Amino acid sequence: MQPHIQVKNLNVHYGRTHVLKDINLEILPQQITVIMGPSGCGKTTLLKTLNRFIELVDGTRVTGQILLDGQDIYSNDVDVTEVRKRIGLLAQRPQPLPMSIAANVAYGMQIHRMKSNRQEVRKSVQHYLEVAGLWEEVSHRLNDPATSLSTGQQQRLCLARGLAIEPEIILGDEPTSALDPISSQHIEKRLLTLKDTYTTIIVTHTLRQAKRLADQVIFMYLGEVIEAGPADAVFNHPKVERTQQYLAGLF
Amino acid sequence: MAAPALFSKPEQGRPQDGRPYKLSISLRNRLNNIAARVFWLITLIPVGLVIAITVALAVRSAPILQSHSLVELFTGTVWKPFGGQFGFLPFIAGTFWVTTIGVILAVPPCLLTAFYLSEYARPITRNIMKPLLDVLAAIPSVVYGVWGMLVIVPFVQKTFMPWMSSHFGFIPLFASNQPTGFSVISGGVILAVMIIPFIIAIIYEILKTVPQDLREASLGLGATRWETITLVIFPKILPGIIAAIVLGASRALGETMAVLMVVGNVPQIPTSIFDAAYPLPALIANNYGEMMSIPLFDAALLLAAFILLLIILTFNVIATLVLQRILGRRGK
Numbered sequence: 359m360q361p362h363i364q365v366k367n368l369n370v371h372y373g374r375t376h377v378l379k380d381i382n383l384e385i386l387p388q389q390i391t392v393i394m395g396p397s398g399c400g401k402t403t404l405l406k407t408l409n410r411f412i413e414l415v416d417g418t419r420v421t422g423q424i425l426l427d428g429q430d431i432y433s434n435d436v437d438v439t440e441v442r443k444r445i446g447l448l449a450q451r452p453q454p455l456p457m458s459i460a461a462n463v464a465y466g467m468q469i470h471r472m473k474s475n476r477q478e479v480r481k482s483v484q485h486y487l488e489v490a491g492l493w494e495e496v497s498h499r500l501n502d503p504a505t506s507l508s509t510g511q512q513q514r515l516c517l518a519r520g521l522a523i524e525p526e527i528i529l530g531d532e533p534t535s536a537l538d539p540i541s542s543q544h545i546e547k548r549l550l551t552l553k554d555t556y557t558t559i560i561v562t563h564t565l566r567q568a569k570r571l572a573d574q575v576i577f578m579y580l581g582e583v584i585e586a587g588p589a590d591a592v593f594n595h596p597k598v599e600r601t602q603q604y605l606a607g608l609f
Numbered sequence: 610m611a612a613p614a615l616f617s618k619p620e621q622g623r624p625q626d627g628r629p630y631k632l633s634i635s636l637r638n639r640l641n642n643i644a645a646r647v648f649w650l651i652t653l654i655p656v657g658l659v660i661a662i663t664v665a666l667a668v669r670s671a672p673i674l675q676s677h678s679l680v681e682l683f684t685g686t687v688w689k690p691f692g693g694q695f696g697f698l699p700f701i702a703g704t705f706w707v708t709t710i711g712v713i714l715a716v717p718p719c720l721l722t723a724f725y726l727s728e729y730a731r732p733i734t735r736n737i738m739k740p741l742l743d744v745l746a747a748i749p750s751v752v753y754g755v756w757g758m759l760v761i762v763p764f765v766q767k768t769f770m771p772w773m774s775s776h777f778g779f780i781p782l783f784a785s786n787q788p789t790g791f792s793v794i795s796g797g798v799i800l801a802v803m804i805i806p807f808i809i810a811i812i813y814e815i816l817k818t819v820p821q822d823l824r825e826a827s828l829g830l831g832a833t834r835w836e837t838i839t840l841v842i843f844p845k846i847l848p849g850i851i852a853a854i855v856l857g858a859s860r861a862l863g864e865t866m867a868v869l870m871v872v873g874n875v876p877q878i879p880t881s882i883f884d885a886a887y888p889l890p891a892l893i894a895n896n897y898g899e900m901m902s903i904p905l906f907d908a909a910l911l912l913a914a915f916i917l918l919l920i921i922l923t924f925n926v927i928a929t930l931v932l933q934r935i936l937g938r939r940g941k
Binding site for chain 2: 446454456466469470516
């Protein structure tokens with residue numbers, strides 16, 4: 359299988375701190391790859407390099423390559439907005455834009471001029487709210503402000519909003535950590551149904567979630583990838599001692 | 610050696626001078642209470658001052674209100690103290706003309722600068738530019754006045770006014786009815802320069818209350834910085850921007866020195882930006898203390914001050930309430 363994303367010799371420095379060290383990875387299409395590890399191991403930083411959010415932080419330096427279908431997303435002739443259109447991000451906390459529920463979903467489509475008329479926009483809004491499993495709850499109040507939704511609903515709204523720009527890849531930065539158990543379940547269920555269409559990369563610090571979702575696992579520790587591979591192999595037959603210790607709950 | 614007593618009694622004095630080593634608890638509490646009361650009293654002074662000034666102005670301007678009706682005072686256009694005619698309309702109009710021009714000129718650069726500093730600038734640029742803007746706010750108003758007389762007034766007279774009247778002279782707003790550069794546009798330019806750093810500082814503070822996550826939500830969908838600013842951040846902070854502008858306007862309304870030096874001080878209702886005007890603060894500053902033998906002159910000037918105070922207080926209170934609600938949200 360051709361990898362969808364290849365990370366080659368990636369190094370990231372924040373000022374003088376070396377946060378990611380010589381990362382080499384291959385992310386397979388139509389699978390859920392889970393990045394796990396203790397807090398501070400660099401998993402969120404790794405995720406942020408994938409949609410170039412890393413450059414929003416002052417004083418960071420990125421070296422190495424991240425190839426999306428063979429093209430380096432950090433090369434000068436690549437437009438950052440195009441990268442972020444192809445690689446969507448579901449953030450830790452849902453952050454609805456200060457507009458209506460419908461406008462939130464339509465926002466990306468309008469920016470990228472993806473639809474030619476309002477009819478199509480309205481149809482897509484409904485479609486993606488259905489995909490995110492939110493349509494039934496909000497169909498009667500699409501023009502209410504998005505902030506009037508519960509946190510769990512907001513996160514599904516953010517999912518719908520992200521899917522509406524038709525990305526190829528979904529990044530999730532601990533997307534359920536701010537949610538109650540039932541809302542978390544909703545999101546996890548959605549991610550599992552969506553994985554046939556999208557390449558999904560999820561950062562999590564809960565081992566159980568990793569086990570529920572992962573096809574591929576990347577275990578990180580102190581800025582390095584310790585072990586990566588198919589979920590079954592990493593969870594059941596970890597090769598590296600650190601991974602064994604982590605899975606046994608030693609740190 | 611014994612451990613130092615935590616609650617030593619007063620009689621365990623310092624041997625050298627015999628005074629108590631430590632104050633008793635009751636004395637410490639009493640000191641604390643006294644301090645709290647003194648601070649409270651001192652804090653009341655500014656509040657008391659505002660009330661006292663308002664009351665004093667109302668009382669001292671009462672005589673003119675007894676002999677002239679409010680309608681006469683506020684709609685009258687003739688200012689002839691010797692003849693007992695006190696029409697305030699030209700001064701109120703002059704105040705709002707100059708302030709309006711100042712605010713209109715100030716708002717666009719304020720928005721662009723505040724958004725640039727907050728959204729685009731690198732930290733190093735921000736750290737240099739922000740203090741420089743604050744210095745601009747610290748320049749004394751009389752210095753702005755001198756600069757206005759030396760630069761702005763001649764520029765208006767020799768360059769701007771002739772050009773505008775030859776191209777747009779048919780519009781009454783740009784007609785040149787008098788030959789000097791002492792005009793509401795000169796006053797407005799000075800005011801704009803004076804309130805710009807002030808408004809920028811407030812808008813910048815409001816922009817800092819916008820959560821970084823909200824920017825990332827928009828950028829993460831592939832929006833550019835510009836789209837994020839216009840579609841997400843600007844609508845979000847619009848009430849705050851309006852409040853900042855109102856607060857800037859209330860500063861401009863009361864600004865005296867710099868304006869009276871360039872505005873011409875002619876008691877008339879301006880119809881063109883090149884007309885001279887006579888704003889309320891200039892009226893008071895130029896005349897109070899002189900010709901006080903004219904009957905009711907004193908009361909008339911204090912009424913002018915009273916009107917000015919009421920206008921500015923209203924502006925300030927509204928803007929402050931809005932801003933408090935917005936800035937209070939920070940961190941939540």
